[in-house]
Amino acid sequence: MDKIRIVGGAPLNGVIPISGAKNAALPLMIGSLLTKETLTLENMPLLADVTQLERILGNHGVDFSISGKRRGETENAGRTVHFTAREIVDTTAPYELVSRMRASFWVFAPLLARMGECRVSLPGGCAIGTRPVDLLLMALEKLGAKIDIENGYVVGSARNGLVGGDITFDKVTVGGTHVALMAASLARGTTVLRNAAREPEIVDLADCLTKMGARISGAGTSTIEIEGVTSLSGARHTVMPDRIEAGTYAMAVAMTGGDVLLAGARADLFQAAVDALVAAGVKVTETNEGLRVSRNGSGLAAVDVTTAPFPDFPTDLQAQFMALMTRAKGVSRITETIFENRFMHVQELARLGAHIRLDGDTAIVTGADHLEGAPVMATDLRASVSLVIAALAARGETTINRVYHLDRGFERLEKKLSDCGAQIERISGHG
Numbered sequence: 001m002d003k004i005r006i007v008g009g010a011p012l013n014g015v016i017p018i019s020g021a022k023n024a025a026l027p028l029m030i031g032s033l034l035t036k037e038t039l040t041l042e043n044m045p046l047l048a049d050v051t052q053l054e055r056i057l058g059n060h061g062v063d064f065s066i067s068g069k070r071r072g073e074t075e076n077a078g079r080t081v082h083f084t085a086r087e088i089v090d091t092t093a094p095y096e097l098v099s100r101m102r103a104s105f106w107v108f109a110p111l112l113a114r115m116g117e118c119r120v121s122l123p124g125g126c127a128i129g130t131r132p133v134d135l136l137l138m139a140l141e142k143l144g145a146k147i148d149i150e151n152g153y154v155v156g157s158a159r160n161g162l163v164g165g166d167i168t169f170d171k172v173t174v175g176g177t178h179v180a181l182m183a184a185s186l187a188r189g190t191t192v193l194r195n196a197a198r199e200p201e202i203v204d205l206a207d208c209l210t211k212m213g214a215r216i217s218g219a220g221t222s223t224i225e226i227e228g229v230t231s232l233s234g235a236r237h238t239v240m241p242d243r244i245e246a247g248t249y250a251m252a253v254a255m256t257g258g259d260v261l262l263a264g265a266r267a268d269l270f271q272a273a274v275d276a277l278v279a280a281g282v283k284v285t286e287t288n289e290g291l292r293v294s295r296n297g298s299g300l301a302a303v304d305v306t307t308a309p310f311p312d313f314p315t316d317l318q319a320q321f322m323a324l325m326t327r328a329k330g331v332s333r334i335t336e337t338i339f340e341n342r343f344m345h346v347q348e349l350a351r352l353g354a355h356i357r358l359d360g361d362t363a364i365v366t367g368a369d370h371l372e373g374a375p376v377m378a379t380d381l382r383a384s385v386s387l388v389i390a391a392l393a394a395r396g397e398t399t400i401n402r403v404y405h406l407d408r409g410f411e412r413l414e415k416k417l418s419d420c421g422a423q424i425e426r427i428s429g430h431g
């Protein structure tokens with residue numbers, strides 16, 4: 001298993017290119033199952049989750065080819081990938097493929113909408129919480145699907161096709177909104193989603209589906225209306241920039257000090273986190289090329305944040321912000337309201353000398369004078385990168401084990417950071 005070794009203390013200076021968003025790319029790829037024609041996605045990130053989803057789609061019969069930039073050439077960010085689901089050859093998504101990545105469960109919606117039947121393994125448990133799929137299934141039942149659970153598989157049928165319906169989510173769910181958007185696009189009649197997720201990735205999927213011929217209004221607000229169509233066509237769409245990757249590097253620069261241009265980043269996609277950084281004493285400037293983030297000389301102030309659905313502070317940046325606050329002056333309270341167990345990074349940050357106390361859903365972080373390098377273990381995707389941020393500022397050497405978590409969501413992380421002056425290297429598990 002690969003490890004990452006970091007020697008802390010170097011400020012970050014230079015340019016970090018922001019990749020296409022993992023959390024937009026995954027539902028967009030799944031959307032390719034809705035049409036016989038080719039869906040072309042530009043600015044695709046090269047990530048373990050994307051490769052895993054390609055495997056899953058391949059099992060259903062999706063052909064994919066890469067143009068412009070070639071797979072395997074690690075320098076090549078922003079690939080263009082063509083997905084063609086001319087025929088669905090298998091409507092089952094097996095446990096071996098689905099259990100490794102939660103978003104893969106979302107194939108349920110296009111398979112059901114296009115084929116009238118599907119069988120998808122329940123997604124596995126996850127380090128950050130239990131993550132049920134009840135709201136996703138509720139939405140599909142409102143569209144006329146019959147849902148059964150058999151031997152760990154969710155079996156869906158809608159022999160006469162899905163029909164439009166009125167769906168109210170009692171909790172905001174990104175996955176539930178993605179699934180409902182895809183299914184309702186091919187349902188007969190009109191569907192209304194209430195208390196829908198407003199995340200930018202929802203808007204990206206809705207934009208792409210609209211290019212494919214779907215009739216959607218209100219994406220980006222809490223009420224979305226979809227008028228079903230009988231078939232969708234191919235389209236070409238550019239994956240939005242990764243706001244979580246951008247926020248992560250912004251926090252890394254805030255932590256080490258320095259001056260970095262996050263090329264392609266947009267503040268409006270993670271304004272709540274930008275506001276928290278500014279409150280902590282970080283300078284963030286919008287430019288035509290992206291966001292410029294700098295901190296020179298001044299210390300960090302403690303800031304309280306509470307995670308909540310968009311447009312509030314994203315849960316996917318909670319761990320990174322906590323890492324930053326371990327070096328702030330004073331006490332900050334970080335409250336997690338989305339996932340019940342998203343504090344796995346706390347004990348690992350403590351190994352680096354962080355002072356953090358947990359009180360229910362709140363972490364109380366008292367800024368430390370300095371952090372010290374140590375061996376630590378990555379527990380999930382964003383927790384792992386919070387350890388990278390802490391290690392970049394810690395005295396001496398930190399080794400992060402289990403970095404496969406990082407590879408799920410960060411493209412060329414070591415290169416992007418070392419190009420800006422960080423002392424970071426990957427140690428191959430076989431080396």
Ligand SMILES: CC(=O)N[C@H]1[C@@H](OP(=O)(O)OP(=O)(O)OC[C@H]2O[C@@H](n3ccc(=O)[nH]c3=O)[C@H](O)[C@@H]2O)O[C@H](CO)[C@@H](O)[C@@H]1O
Nearest residue numbers: 023103131132133134135136172173174175176315338339
């Ligand atoms: C691939 C992707 O885009 N993943 C993101 C997506 O995950 P995901 O779509 O899985 O997250 P949801 O928005 O659905 O989850 C929000 C909350 O609703 C709960 N819930 C969800 C569905 C359901 O049927 N029942 C239920 O109770 C979840 O357990 C959680 O507490 O949004 C999360 C919240 O912004 C992000 O952290 C993830 O990075």
Ligand SMILES: C=C(OP(=O)(O)O)C(=O)O
Nearest residue numbers: 023102103316381382409
């Ligand atoms: C939790 C995340 O992803 P997933 O929903 O795929 O587990 C994430 O991207 O931080």
